Structure formats: structure tokens, C-alpha cells
Amino acid sequence: MTAETIVQSLLSGLLTGLIYALIAVGLSLIFGLMDVVNFAHGEFLMAAMYATLGFTLVLAIDPIISAPLVAALLFVFGALVYVGIIRFAMRARTNVGMVQIFSTFGLAILMRGLAQFFFTPDYRSIQHAWTTGRTFSVGGVYLPAPQLVGALVSAAAFVGLFLLMRRTDFGKALEATREDAEAVALVGINRNRVFMLGWGLGSALIGLAGAAMAMFFYIYPDVGASFALIAYVTVALGGFGSVFGALAAGVIVGLVEAITAMLVPPSLKSVGIYAVYLAVVFFRPRGLFGSM
Amino acid sequence: MKISRRDVFIGGAASLAAVSACARAQRSQDIAIGALYPLSGASGASGVDARHALETAVDVINTSIDVDLPLAKSAGLAGFGGAKVTMVYADHQGDPQKGRAEAERLITQRNVAALIGVYFSSVAATVSQTAERYAIPFLAADSSSPSLHRRGLKFFFRPAAHDEMFSKVMFDFFDALNTKGAKIETLSLFHEDTIFGTDSANTQIKLADERGYKIATDIRYRANSPSLTAEVQQLKAADADVLMPSSYTTDSILLVKTMAELGYKPKAIIAQDAGFSESSFYDAVGDKVEGVISRASFSRDLAAKRPSVGKVNELFKARSGKDLNDATSREFMGLLILADGIDRAKSTDGEKIREALAATDVPGERTIMPWKQVKFDEAGQNNDADPVLVQYVRGRFVTIFPAEAATAEPIWPMNSSAPRT
Numbered sequence: 001m002t003a004e005t006i007v008q009s010l011l012s013g014l015l016t017g018l019i020y021a022l023i024a025v026g027l028s029l030i031f032g033l034m035d036v037v038n039f040a041h042g043e044f045l046m047a048a049m050y051a052t053l054g055f056t057l058v059l060a061i062d063p064i065i066s067a068p069l070v071a072a073l074l075f076v077f078g079a080l081v082y083v084g085i086i087r088f089a090m091r092a093r094t095n096v097g098m099v100q101i102f103s104t105f106g107l108a109i110l111m112r113g114l115a116q117f118f119f120t121p122d123y124r125s126i127q128h129a130w131t132t133g134r135t136f137s138v139g140g141v142y143l144p145a146p147q148l149v150g151a152l153v154s155a156a157a158f159v160g161l162f163l164l165m166r167r168t169d170f171g172k173a174l175e176a177t178r179e180d181a182e183a184v185a186l187v188g189i190n191r192n193r194v195f196m197l198g199w200g201l202g203s204a205l206i207g208l209a210g211a212a213m214a215m216f217f218y219i220y221p222d223v224g225a226s227f228a229l230i231a232y233v234t235v236a237l238g239g240f241g242s243v244f245g246a247l248a249a250g251v252i253v254g255l256v257e258a259i260t261a262m263l264v265p266p267s268l269k270s271v272g273i274y275a276v277y278l279a280v281v282f283f284r285p286r287g288l289f290g291s292m
Numbered sequence: 293m294k295i296s297r298r299d300v301f302i303g304g305a306a307s308l309a310a311v312s313a314c315a316r317a318q319r320s321q322d323i324a325i326g327a328l329y330p331l332s333g334a335s336g337a338s339g340v341d342a343r344h345a346l347e348t349a350v351d352v353i354n355t356s357i358d359v360d361l362p363l364a365k366s367a368g369l370a371g372f373g374g375a376k377v378t379m380v381y382a383d384h385q386g387d388p389q390k391g392r393a394e395a396e397r398l399i400t401q402r403n404v405a406a407l408i409g410v411y412f413s414s415v416a417a418t419v420s421q422t423a424e425r426y427a428i429p430f431l432a433a434d435s436s437s438p439s440l441h442r443r444g445l446k447f448f449f450r451p452a453a454h455d456e457m458f459s460k461v462m463f464d465f466f467d468a469l470n471t472k473g474a475k476i477e478t479l480s481l482f483h484e485d486t487i488f489g490t491d492s493a494n495t496q497i498k499l500a501d502e503r504g505y506k507i508a509t510d511i512r513y514r515a516n517s518p519s520l521t522a523e524v525q526q527l528k529a530a531d532a533d534v535l536m537p538s539s540y541t542t543d544s545i546l547l548v549k550t551m552a553e554l555g556y557k558p559k560a561i562i563a564q565d566a567g568f569s570e571s572s573f574y575d576a577v578g579d580k581v582e583g584v585i586s587r588a589s590f591s592r593d594l595a596a597k598r599p600s601v602g603k604v605n606e607l608f609k610a611r612s613g614k615d616l617n618d619a620t621s622r623e624f625m626g627l628l629i630l631a632d633g634i635d636r637a638k639s640t641d642g643e644k645i646r647e648a649l650a651a652t653d654v655p656g657e658r659t660i661m662p663w664k665q666v667k668f669d670e671a672g673q674n675n676d677a678d679p680v681l682v683q684y685v686r687g688r689f690v691t692i693f694p695a696e697a698a699t700a701e702p703i704w705p706m707n708s709s710a711p712r713t
Binding site for chain 2: 002005008009012013016112113116120121122123124125127133135137142144146147216217218220221222225226227230257258261262265266267269270
């Protein structure tokens with residue numbers, strides 16, 4: 001194994017890791033806010049990828065430009081899902097957790113079915129984006145433009161999220177609601193409104209991830225499944241509800257995957273991820289940055 | 293006259309029996325055949341195409357169409373006085389356990405006369421065992437693992453080639469090129485981790501050993517991987533003379549995209565069909581794989597030698613909007629062979645159909661395939677299903693090997709410019 005291969009593996013792992021982090025952060029945000037795990041997270045990603053594809057096919061808008069539009073669409077969609085489904089699921093008096101799991105799980109199956117019906121199970125991909133086929137080569141190490149742009153979008157999203165959480169009233173309301181949802185109601189913050197905006201924000205982030213993914217991954221109704229699994233382990237590794245835990249854990253997952261594939265046959269590369277997760281659970285069950 | 297309770301009971305039972313006999317008689321007008329495919333899930337696209345192919349075959353069987361294929365000229369099955377064939381579909385989603393359960397449901401609840409399917413070899417393994425248990429024939433139209441017909445099953449039939457036959461033609465091709473002065477020495481294998489990829493790679497390793505080719509690297513990866521970057525890096529590092537992938541559609545698309553992103557241009561690709569014969573693969577990445585070679589049991593340029601190909605393709609395209617490909621042609625032909633067996637059996641009894649299928653004798657000219665003939669051996673395998681190699685040149689497939697079936701000279705290595713025609 002040459003130094004070149006090692007550098008290439010680590011860099012690829014880093015880029016992939018940043019994208020994993022962007023996929024996972026929406027899930028973590030929503031969970032941190034209201035203790036609801038969105039089992040339709042992968043399907044939100046799928047919807048975002050189809051939306052990006054739609055913008056390119058119908059309006060000929062490049063994914064880089066349509067990314068904010070897709071994020072806005074997903075914001076509305078996420079808010080509607082809260083208002084139309086989750087709000088009611090949270091009213092259950094017994095087995096609240098189960099009701100929430102099955103309502104988001106049902107939503108996942110519904111979305112997948114609708115996608116199969118309307119878009120057929122065929123594999124699509126975006127043929128003529130600005131990033132298509134571009135790749136930067138530095139001393140034998142290749143950095144494909146789509147992944148590079150995806151990683152930059154992810155980094156920018158995390159910076160934006162950081163500013164939002166620390167510098168704005170909305171961010172403070174979000175933080176306060178997650179600390180104690182009952183108490184914020186007493187100081188006049190509308191809890192339902194914060195939850196709705198939280199779902200919108202979490203979904204907008206997965207919208208960005210979907211737009212970035214659509215630049216280099218194939219699109220089909222089940223595409224969310226394999227990424228959702230990675231998102232769940234990323235959130236668990238970083239600590240449920242911790243936004244910056246998701247960032248760190250995403251990068252760790254990407255790097256561990258790359259390193260495992262260098263050491264053992266690549267078909268076992270996901271074993272490395274789960275081994276690291278189990279080790280973390282052993283020493284720190286709440287996850288690396290979990291605060292509970 | 294005194295009517296006892298017993299008389300009422302007997303009378304009731306008799307009339308029930310009469311009603312159910314009528315019902316059965318009515319049902320027997322249609323011959324039901326069960327089809328198991330992945331109609332949803334990661335490979336849903338292949339299953340939906342398969343359904344179009346089978347429906348095209350049902351059209352050919354049930355209406356009178358002027359092509360020289362089994363059951364085409366008559367309307368319906370002559371052996372049953374013109375009864376129609378109907379299909380009962382089940383979705384196994386690529387899961388062997390779902391396949392087993394669905395096969396059982398089709399046999400016990402829908403009373404199908406026979407089963408056809410199933411794309412995934414891993415699912416074919418469980419479905420064929422279930423069929424065997426109920427003594428119902430199973431025809432593997434498009435599942436190609438060699439281990440399938442080596443389990444001593446009596447009710448298993450496969451008219452198409454298996455992966456050993458397919459891999460053999462690849463190595464024959466290497467030998468032929470080498471005698472002409474090409475220097476093919478090293479091979480990279482790239483295969484998914486279910487029975488299809490594993491069997492395919494094992495066969496290729498065995499053949500490489502026997503014929504003196506060196507395996508530069510053998511990469512086994514997890515199907516439907518979110519990323520193949522690490523895998524492609526290893527392929528790039530090995531940089532063998534030929535890359536030999538055994539992959540389904542999703543992974544094939546990702547493989548080609550990742551190779552382009554990491555700047556790896558293999559000297560040649562010879563694929564074990566699957567993803568590399570799907571139109572959605574070429575829609576997605578066709579521009580990146582000019583000159584790719586795949587094994588096949590079908591190519592549309594066969595129309596030059598088999599006149600029925602054009603007509604059947606037209607019928608299929610009207611349904612699906614796509615041209616016939618390697619998988620759909622085998623599904624179409626598989627159902628014709630199966631229905632032909634049922635027709636000759638003149639019965640829906642599993643054992644009788646099995647006997648009729650075992651006696652199948654269809655000459656190659658009466659198929660849409662490049663096969664010599666359809667005749668099953670003891671294990672239910674047709675050994676005369678000669679495979680071909682096809683090359684993707686300027687947006688379409690041409691047959692390049694073996695010489696007797698070829699319509700064009702191979703372009704080797706794949707990136708060299710195409711000869712003007």
C-alpha cells in the first residue's frame with residue numbers, strides 16, 4: 001500500500017464523512033428538540049433527491065443553485081409533517097414512544113410507495129450538472145468535484161447552524177425548548193411553533209444533503225434505506241440530540257469506514273463503524289457528545 | 293317420505309361437491325402460472341421489466357400471432373382446448389425468505405400449475421426448494437448461479453445458460469484474443485456478496501487457474517453499498533488487464549461513477565451481465581462505458597438470424613417503452629418454454645407437467661435466443677443455451693463473440709477508437 005493510496009483513502013473518508021454528518025444532523029436536531037426519532041429520515045432524503053432531479057429536468061437548474069430551493073421545500077414539508085402527523089402522535093396518552101415510531105415508520109412506507117408509483121422503481125441520475133465528471137487531481141490524489149462541493153455545503157451548513165443556535169432568538173428558543181419544554185411555555189414561547197420550526201429546520205438540512213447527494217448518487221425510491229442506517233449510527237455515536245456530536249461522529253464514521261476498508265476486505269467495512277459504536281457505548285453510553 | 297338428518301347432510305354435501313366441481317371446472321378454463329419477482333425494493337425496476345416481458349409472452353400464447361415460436365400461432369393452449377394462461381404475480385423484494393413464503397402462498401392458495409422467476413439466484417434457491425416440496429415445476433428464467441441445478445431437484449428447469457457457461461465464453465474470448473497477439477495476463481474480479489456474485493467469482497477464479505491467467509485482485513463488496521470508493525481504489529492499484537464485475541444495477545452505476553471520479557480507466561471491462569445489461573444503467577452512465585463488454589444470452593442484432601426477434605421486441609416495447617435486453621428476453625422465452633410444457637402435459641398435475649418439460653425439444657430457430665436448442669438434462673439444465681459476448685458501441689449492443697454469432701469485430705482494448713462502419 002503506497003502513501004498515495006492512504007492519503008486518498010483518508011481524504012475520501014473525510015469528504016464522505018462530512019456528507020454523512022449533514023445527512024445525520026437533521027435527525028439529531030429533531031430528536032434533541034422533542035425526543036422523537038424520525039424513522040422516515042431516509043425517505044426525506046429520497047424526496048430531496050427527487051426534488052433536485054426535478055429542478056434539473058424541468059427547470060434546468062443546477063443542483064448547486066437548487067440546493068437552497070430544495071432546502072426550502074423540505075422546510076415546508078417537515079413543518080407540515082409536524083403539524084399533520086407528529087403533533088397528533090405526541091398526544092397519545094400511553095405508549096407515546098411506540099405511536100411516534102409507528103407514525104413515522106408508516107410515513108416512510110407511504111412515501112416510498114408513492115415514489116414507486118409516481119416515479120417507477122427505475123434508477124435515475126443527474127447527467128448534466130456543473131460538477132458532473134469534474135475531478136481535481138493533486139499529485140495522484142483525486143478529489144471529485146461533486147463530493148468536494150457536498151462537503152463544502154455540509155461545512156457551510158454547520159457554520160450556519162452554529163450561528164443560528166448561538167446568535168438568534170429562534171436559536172435560543174430552540175435551545176430552551178429542548179432543555180425544558182414545559183418551562184418555556186410559562187415564559188410565553190409557543191411550544192408547538194418551536195417544534196414545527198424545528199421539524200422544518202431539521203428537514204431543510206436533509207434537503208441540503210439530498211441536493212448534494214443527487215450530484216453523484218443514483219436516485220430511486222429505496223435510496224434512503226442505506227443512508228438512514230448510517231444516519232442512525234452517526235446520531236447514536238455523536239450523542240442523541242447533539243448537533244456538533246453529529247458533525248464529529250459523521251467524520252469519524254467516514255474515516256473509520258475508509259480505514260477499515262484498507263485493513264480488511266471491503267465487504268466488511270461497515271463492521272468497523274459498528275465496532276467503534278459498540279466501544280463507545282461501552283465507555284460512554286450517551287454517545288461522544290451526548291449531554292443527557 | 294321421511295327425510296332424516298343424515299339425508300339432509302348427505303344431500304348438502306353432494307350439492308356442495310357439485311358446486312365446487314363446477315367452480316373448479318370454471319377455473320380450469322384458465323391455467324394459472326405463478327411469477328415471483330422483486331416488484332419493489334432496490335431491484336424493483338428489474339421486476340417491473342420482467343412483468344412486462346411475461347405479459348408479452350402471455351399475449352403471444354393467448355392470441356394468434358404469426359411468428360415461429362412455441363404456442364404463437366394458436367390462440368391459447370391447444371392441449372386444453374384453447375384455455376388461456378393467466379399470471380399470478382408475487383413480490384419477493386429480493387429476500388429469500390419472502391420468496392419462500394410467497395411461493396408457498398401461490399401454490400397452496402392460488403393453485404398455480406407452475407412457478408417462474410425470480411431474478412435473484414439467492415431467492416431462486418429457496419423458491420425452487422418450496423416448489424420441489426409441493427411437486428410443482430419451477431422454471432428459473434433468469435437466475436444464473438450454477439449451484440442451482442446441482443442440488444438434485446426433480447422439478448427445477450433452466451432453459452438459459454448458467455454462470456459457468458457464461459464465464460467460460462469470456463475465457464474463450466481471452467484465449468482467442470491472445471492467439472491474435474493481445475496480451476491479456478491479469479484479471480481484477482469485483483463481485484457482490486450474495487450467491488450470484490460469489491458463485492460467479494468462484495467460477496472465474498477456477499477458470500483463470502486452469503487457463504493460466506493471474507487474478508490481480510478479488511474484491512468482494514456488500515451489495516447496495518452507500519460508497520465504493522475504497523473498493524475502486526484497490527481496483528485502481530491493481531490495474532489489471534481486464535476488470536470483471538458481477539454486480540446488480542445500483543452497484544454497477546456507483547462503480548462506474550466512482551471509477552470516473554477517482555480517475556481509473558480500466559483497459560477493458562467484461563461484465564457478468566446483471567446491472568450491465570439494464571437500460572437504466574446505460575441511461576445513467578452509458579457515456580462512461582463506451583466499449584464495455586458483457587456476457588449475454590440475447591442481443592437485438594440477433595434479428596439478422598432469428599426473424600421473430602424484431603416482432604417480439606416490438607410487442608415488448610409497446611408495453612414497456614424499452615427494448616428487450618438480456619434479462620427480459622430470457623423471461624419471455626422462459627414462459628413460452630414453460631407454457632409449452634404445460635400444453636403438452638394436457639394436465640395441471642405437477643408430475644405430468646414435469647414429465648412434459650423433461651421431454652422438451654425446441655430447436656434454436658423457434659426461440660428468440662442464440663441457443664442451439666432447448667433440451668433439459670437430468671438436472672433440468674439446458675446445456676445448449678450458448679451464450680454470447682456483446683459490446684456496447686455508440687449507444688447499442690453488437691454481438692462480438694463467438695465468431696459464428698458475431699455481427700461485428702470486437703474493439704480491444706475498450707478505449708481504442710471504434711472502427712468506422
